[in-house]
Amino acid sequence: MAGKSLGAEFVKGLWAENPVLRLLLGMCPALAVSNSAINGLAMGLATLFVLVASNTMVSLIRRIVPSQVRIPTYIMIIAAFVTLADLCLKARLPEISKALGPYVPLIVCNCLILGRSEFFASKHPIIPSIIDGLGMGIGFTGVLVVLGMVREVFGSGAIFGFVFMGEDVFTPWVVMILPAGAFLTLGMLMGIINYIGNLRKEGP
Amino acid sequence: MTAVLIFLSAAIVNNFVLAYFLGICPFLGVSKRVETSINMGLATTFVMTLTAVITWLINHFILIKFNLPFLQYVTFIIAIASLVQLVEMFIRKSSPSLYRSLGIFLPLITTNCAILGLALFMSLREYSFIETLAFGVGGGVGFTMAMVIMGGIREELEFADVPKALRGAPITLLVAGMLALAFMGFAGMLSV
Numbered sequence: 205m206a207g208k209s210l211g212a213e214f215v216k217g218l219w220a221e222n223p224v225l226r227l228l229l230g231m232c233p234a235l236a237v238s239n240s241a242i243n244g245l246a247m248g249l250a251t252l253f254v255l256v257a258s259n260t261m262v263s264l265i266r267r268i269v270p271s272q273v274r275i276p277t278y279i280m281i282i283a284a285f286v287t288l289a290d291l292c293l294k295a296r297l298p299e300i301s302k303a304l305g306p307y308v309p310l311i312v313c314n315c316l317i318l319g320r321s322e323f324f325a326s327k328h329p330i331i332p333s334i335i336d337g338l339g340m341g342i343g344f345t346g347v348l349v350v351l352g353m354v355r356e357v358f359g360s361g362a363i364f365g366f367v368f369m370g371e372d373v374f375t376p377w378v379v380m381i382l383p384a385g386a387f388l389t390l391g392m393l394m395g396i397i398n399y400i401g402n403l404r405k406e407g408p
Numbered sequence: 409m410t411a412v413l414i415f416l417s418a419a420i421v422n423n424f425v426l427a428y429f430l431g432i433c434p435f436l437g438v439s440k441r442v443e444t445s446i447n448m449g450l451a452t453t454f455v456m457t458l459t460a461v462i463t464w465l466i467n468h469f470i471l472i473k474f475n476l477p478f479l480q481y482v483t484f485i486i487a488i489a490s491l492v493q494l495v496e497m498f499i500r501k502s503s504p505s506l507y508r509s510l511g512i513f514l515p516l517i518t519t520n521c522a523i524l525g526l527a528l529f530m531s532l533r534e535y536s537f538i539e540t541l542a543f544g545v546g547g548g549v550g551f552t553m554a555m556v557i558m559g560g561i562r563e564e565l566e567f568a569d570v571p572k573a574l575r576g577a578p579i580t581l582l583v584a585g586m587l588a589l590a591f592m593g594f595a596g597m598l599s600v
Contacts, residue, residue: 228433228436228437228577231429231432231433231436232429232430232431232432232433232521233429235429235432236428236429236430275489276486276489279485279486279489279518280482280485280486283481283482283485284482286481287478287479287481287482290481291478306525306528306529306532309480309481309524309528310430310521310524310525310528312481312485312524313485313519313520313521313523313524313525314521315433315519318519379589382588382592383426383427383428383429383588383592384585384586384588384589384592385585386429386585387581387582387584387585387588388581388582388585390581391574391577391578391579391580391581391582391584391585392578392582394577394578394581395571395573395574395578395582396573398572398573398574398575398578399573402572402573
């Protein structure tokens, strides 16, 4: 944390170290539940909650846990918070919980969360850890929502469930809702972002 | 008969990687060569089969019996982590050459979401023991197949002239998208 301000810790997760686009972490949920913007948002927020909570917890106990058993400990903390998030979703938003299906429990295996626990929270005090979790989680949610929006617009002519292009003016590209569309959209999105990055580096 | 259908469905029609997006990390990370793809696929198949059996036993004889299904995620992940550790120790003692060729891939299997996904699907769909076994082996075979195909394509891709912005991860994702399109041809063949 040498000289790095809290603001920088927060901002890095949004763009420069964006978990999905730059670090290639948490790809499975990013691809699986981004078939509509609202699903992407729900998944992103659930991940954000687990990420912040587990970062806080790991940072609190970082001096107590022996390093040989740290990974199992982190996984158990994460699994406990995921159970919490899953039960809350089931009780409060049963429809979204059904749409996300087994991908909510699979947050346990999201390498983003374990990665942040291992590389950041286990080495930093509690406040920077929370900020790091917030930044990474919001960056992750952002990518999921953008992916979901692109796929929803092309796949069903709607945004957040609101249909603005009816069947009579636009034939939905069914492939965008199906698995193949997820891979293609994310691939193109990364390509575009690399292209912008290259332009910036080399000048116009 | 259902077991055979479940095996085929998990291996081809509902391929774990290309239809459920499980195990994307190793799929993108270690599929640069056909040989490493095969090793990773076989190790994962092995762990998947064992996991299917053991989590089924835990789920039926402990969690459901004592009405503790809310502990599923925690127990499953611990079972998987300890299983991977056990397999690693066993292979190191029994066959050092295999251990060397698998190397870092073995511990990485713990964080492969295909394994936890398998356990969750198995309990969600209430499979019987034989069906679970078929599901585990089928899922592993499907994963290996996707890995090997991807490895083969990426070996060729190294000689291709890919646009600069698409090099690395983006082109791999695009290729995976086309593979998923191809696998869509199997959709609807089986209804399990």
